[in-house]
Amino acid sequence: xxxxxxxxxxxxxxxxxxxxxxxxxxxxxxxxxLHLADRGATDYTIVLPDTPSPVQETAAGELASFLKQVTxxxxxxxxxxxxEEKAKDKEKLLVIGPGDxxxxxxxxxxxEPEETIxxxxxxxxxxxxxxVFSGHPQRGTLYAVYTFLEDTVGCRWxxxxxxxxxxxxxxxxxxxPTRYAPKVTLREEYYLxxxxxxxxxxxxxxxxxxGCLHPIPPEFGGHExxxxxxxxxxxxxxxxxxxxxxxxxxxxxxxxxxxxxxxxCLTNPEMKRQFIRSALRFLKETPGAGIISVSxxxxxxxxQCPECQKLADENNSQAGPLIVFVNEVAEAIEKExxxxxxxxxxxxxxxxxxxxxxxxxxxxxxxxxxENSFLTPLEEGGPNQSLVExxxxxxxISKQLYIWDYVTNFSDYLLPHPNLQVLAPNIRFFVRNRAxxxxxxxDGECPVGDFVRLRGWVIAKLLWNPDLDQRxxxxxxxxGYYSPNVGKILRQYLDVxxxxxLSAEVYLSCFRDQAGDWLRSEALVQAxxxxxxxxxxxxxxxxxxxxxxxxLVKKVLRESIPIRYVWIREWRDYIAASEEGKSRLPIxxxxxxxxxxxxxxxxxxxxSFSRGVDGPEESDRWLEQIDESIAEMEEYxxxxxxxxxxx
Numbered sequence: 189x190x191x192x193x194x195x196x197x198x199x200x201x202x203x204x205x206x207x208x209x210x211x212x213x214x215x216x217x218x219x220x221x222l223h224l225a226d227r228g229a230t231d232y233t234i235v236l237p238d239t240p241s242p243v244q245e246t247a248a249g250e251l252a253s254f255l256k257q258v259t260x261x262x263x264x265x266x267x268x269x270x271x272e273e274k275a276k277d278k279e280k281l282l283v284i285g286p287g288d289x290x291x292x293x294x295x296x297x298x299x300e301p302e303e304t305i306x307x308x309x310x311x312x313x314x315x316x317x318x319x320v321f322s323g324h325p326q327r328g329t330l331y332a333v334y335t336f337l338e339d340t341v342g343c344r345w346x347x348x349x350x351x352x353x354x355x356x357x358x359x360x361x362x363x364x365p366t367r368y369a370p371k372v373t374l375r376e377e378y379y380l381x382x383x384x385x386x387x388x389x390x391x392x393x394x395x396x397x398x399g400c401l402h403p404i405p406p407e408f409g410g411h412e413x414x415x416x417x418x419x420x421x422x423x424x425x426x427x428x429x430x431x432x433x434x435x436x437x438x439x440x441x442x443x444x445x446x447x448x449x450x451x452x453c454l455t456n457p458e459m460k461r462q463f464i465r466s467a468l469r470f471l472k473e474t475p476g477a478g479i480i481s482v483s484x485x486x487x488x489x490x491x492q493c494p495e496c497q498k499l500a501d502e503n504n505s506q507a508g509p510l511i512v513f514v515n516e517v518a519e520a521i522e523k524e525x526x527x528x529x530x531x532x533x534x535x536x537x538x539x540x541x542x543x544x545x546x547x548x549x550x551x552x553x554x555x556x557x558x559e560n561s562f563l564t565p566l567e568e569g570g571p572n573q574s575l576v577e578x579x580x581x582x583x584x585i586s587k588q589l590y591i592w593d594y595v596t597n598f599s600d601y602l603l604p605h606p607n608l609q610v611l612a613p614n615i616r617f618f619v620r621n622r623a624x625x626x627x628x629x630x631d632g633e634c635p636v637g638d639f640v641r642l643r644g645w646v647i648a649k650l651l652w653n654p655d656l657d658q659r660x661x662x663x664x665x666x667x668g669y670y671s672p673n674v675g676k677i678l679r680q681y682l683d684v685x686x687x688x689x690l691s692a693e694v695y696l697s698c699f700r701d702q703a704g705d706w707l708r709s710e711a712l713v714q715a716x717x718x719x720x721x722x723x724x725x726x727x728x729x730x731x732x733x734x735x736x737x738x739x740l741v742k743k744v745l746r747e748s749i750p751i752r753y754v755w756i757r758e759w760r761d762y763i764a765a766s767e768e769g770k771s772r773l774p775i776x777x778x779x780x781x782x783x784x785x786x787x788x789x790x791x792x793x794x795x796s797f798s799r800g801v802d803g804p805e806e807s808d809r810w811l812e813q814i815d816e817s818i819a820e821m822e823e824y825x826x827x828x829x830x831x832x833x834x835x
Contacts, residue, residue, distance in 0.1 A: 220314035225259035225359040232280045234265045237287030242407040247321065247330040248284050254337050257353045284329060285311070285322030293320050300367065308398065309369030310335055319363055327409030331396050335366070346669045347641050348381050348391035368653075372615075374412055374590065374625030375399060375651040378632040379644040395648035399627060400479075415471050415480035418533060418554065418592075421452050422485060424466045425459070434459070439491035450489025454513035455496050464520045471525055479552060482517050483533040484510065490537060503542035510538050511545045518548045526550075531590060534582055541581035552625070553582055554590040557614075562594065563606065563689055563696035565613035571695055576617075583621035590625035591618045594698040595643060601631040602753045602798045603703050605638045606689040607696060608646075608682065612658035615650050626651055633800040636793045638750050639682070641669065671737055673725045674744060681718040684711055704758045709766070709773055712754060719748045720782070745785075746793050752786040753798075755779070756817045763824075775825055784818050787811075 224232055234248050252263045263282070268289045271281065283290050286302040293315040294302065302322050305311060310323040310332035321332040337343040340361050344352040376399020382392040389403035392411075398404070400414040416423050427447035431438055435445040437459035438452060445453075453459060471480055490496070490506050499509040510532060518530040530548075534541070534555040547553060555578070561571040569576055582589060593614065597605045618626055628647050631637045646661045662682075666675030688711035689696065696706070707715075726744040730737045762773055773779075790796070790811075797807040 219362050219364040221360060221362050222314065222317060222319065223358075223360050224255070225261045225357065228260035228357040230255075230259065230261035230263055232263055232282055233271060234263050234282045234284065235271050235289060236265060236267055236284050237289070238267050238269050240267075240284070240287075241325065243325075243327065243330050243409050244284050244287075246407045246409075247333045250330070251282060251284075251321070251333045251337070254341070254343055254353065255359075258341055258343070258356050259359050260357050279317040281318040283318060283320045283322075284333075285320055286325055286329070290320045290322045293318060294322070299365070305367070306369035307373045308396070310366065312336055312363065312366040314363040314365065324369075327393070327398065330393065330409055332366075334394055334396065335368075344668055345391060345394045346645060346665065348384060348387040350669065352668055370396070370652050371619050371654055372624065372626050372651050374627075375648070376401060376626070377595075377628040377630060377644055377647050377651070379630045379640055380632055380635055381641065382644060382648075383632060395645070396652045397648055412478055413474065413476045414531075415474040415477040418481050418483050418531075419486045420481040420483050422447075424470065424482070425452065425463050430462070437462070439489050440493040440496075441489050441491070446489060449487045451484055451487075451491060452513075453491045453493055453496060454509040455491075455493065455499065460513065460516055464517055467517060467521060468524055471521070471528065477528060479529045479531050480521065481531045482514050483531065483554070484535065484538060488537065499545075503544050505540035505542050506537040507534060507540060507542045508545060511542055511547050511551075514551060515545070515548050518551050522548075522550050533592075534578070535592075539575075539578055541578060541585060546585045547587075549587045551586070552588060552590050553586045554592055554625075554627075555579060555582055556592040557594060558698065560594070560697070561695045562610055562698060563694060565610045566617045567613055579618075579621050586622065588624045589618070589622045590627070591623045592627045592629065593618070595628050595647065596631040596637065596640075597698060597700050598631075598799070599699045599701045600798045601634040601637045601800075602750050602795075603638070603700065603757075604685050604707065604750045604754065605696070605700075606682075606686045606706070608643070608658075608662065609686055609690075611643075611647060612650050612654065612656070615654045619654050631800070634795065634797070636746055636749055636790075636795050639747060642666070645669075670722075670743060671726070671729045671740055673729055674722050674740065677718055677722040677725055678744075678747070681715055681722065684715045684718065687711075702758060702761070703754050704761045704765070707754060709762050712751075712762070713774065715751055716755070716779075716782070719744075719751050723748065742792075745789055749786060749789055749793070749795075752783050752789075755783050756786065756814055756821075759817070759821055775821060775828075777825070780818065780822055780825065783821065787814065 224230060234252055236244055236248050248265045252265055255263050268287060283293060291302065294313055297313065297315055299313055302311060305324050305328060308324055308331060309328050311320065312332050312335065313320040321329055321336065323329045323332045340363065342354045375397050377397065378401065382388045382395065382397060382402060385403060386405060389405055390408055392402040393404050393408035398411050400412050400417060402411045404411045427438065431447045436453060437456050438445050438447045439450040440453060441450050467480060467482065471477060496509045499512055500506050502508055514530060514532045521528060521530055529550055529552040531552040531554050534553050557575060560575055564570045564572060566572050566576050595607065597603055615626060630643060631640060642662065642665050645665050646658060649656055649661050650658060663679060666678050670678060688708050689706040692706040694706040722744050726740045730740045759773065798810060802810065
């Protein structure tokens, strides 16, 4: 029997059962209280199978390392054979599964076998004075260890370089039997930090992300492997190789066959045969791939030949010819790679579900929310009703969906983007509509944005468990990553921005070049005052406890960049919109100094652009415009304060 790759196996299970999820389910024992360490010493041993996998070795190492940091105790790591030789009746074991010992211990309390757990699923099971950490063999056991360290011990990994590890030389824990498999089996977010080399990859593993772009080392479970990552038509059938000889394979647009800014001729039979041959070759060259992307180019230029146009007309969407084509490719791929999914896009002209054709079961529809207003949760309809209906229609004809969602402002990463309130409701809406994968695209090129570390941490938690309380997650990050005093002020700051946007009922797209249409001048002033209070509170906390709150002021100053940026970019617009040309904004020397400090903060945080598409010339000009705006603000203040001219 062919082994099913993790991604395909997980999606098959999700589609069949609509995802098994059992959280902290009491199996056959009450919650157990165990004494893991006493005044920096422990009687516990971590036990590995005799032939452990690299991921199991990582799980044991992470458990030993963090328990050492928490308690000061050394937790030895032994094999099952070594434990049996030293003490056959030894009870105080932290058992890393799947393995012979974990299998016996789970069976002794009547727990379900490890092999029944779904993709990335975890098992945490107390057995007398021992604990079994097990789960799906690729990453589940490691996730079980991280879940225990977070939920029971209190460890927090906020970013790839910043964490909170409690100090508890005497560690008593209460263990509830837990068996859990995530509803979203393909979890990915696009921010700079979790994609930044090995540190970012390890942080991604600790955050339980597994998307194909996360650089997770193999010993930390690796990531799901894709053969191409969207917009793959020309990667599989390059025009430079085929267009001159076979222009008929490419789209007929306004009477001409084109390869620039266009798609393929999806009904051409010779093209399909060559496309299938190429796709199969690429899959053979990508071992371990669970998904191959067969998806449109990032442009228009759909074929207008009679055959393609007929399918588009019959299905009221360009998804008609696309799905007919992808169905044929997916059927051919299934014969040689029955465990691989064929992914295609529902995006722009193909976002609308076809009315006649249905995707095959081995097709994964990746639906994009790019037209969405990110102020209003999808479940509320309103300005997003068309998109809601499209998602529901795709869900009705597809076995599974993969959502490409957008959580930033691509026109300007540094502007505030008040979309926090839609994150959890939208993820839950996606899951209800058969989403087994979610890719949350943030500002992955810029080290500073609108609370990107908060967003990244919260999104990762929600992708792992969409039923969590987002507000509680946000508050936990704000008080834990910053400080309790600072976190309370930043909570008020974020609420002011959100309420201002909700009151304005603005259409919050992911491409916006201003904030003034939703951030009222009164709210701008209030938010600025709160940020200044947060900076002062950070200074006070860091003075009082320089070890615990080391770097706190720098963190808060970094988060102040977006509100300073609004002043610099839009102060003229606020003045122009005010009554009789008089500014309602309290522009004074202190406010100008507040704005001027942004240049130092940008440099300290490595920010030289506010859009990913900007090159060196645009970035230089952007920095010059900041200087010019501050100078004009100063000139305006001088004019405002100048004595009236004598007659």
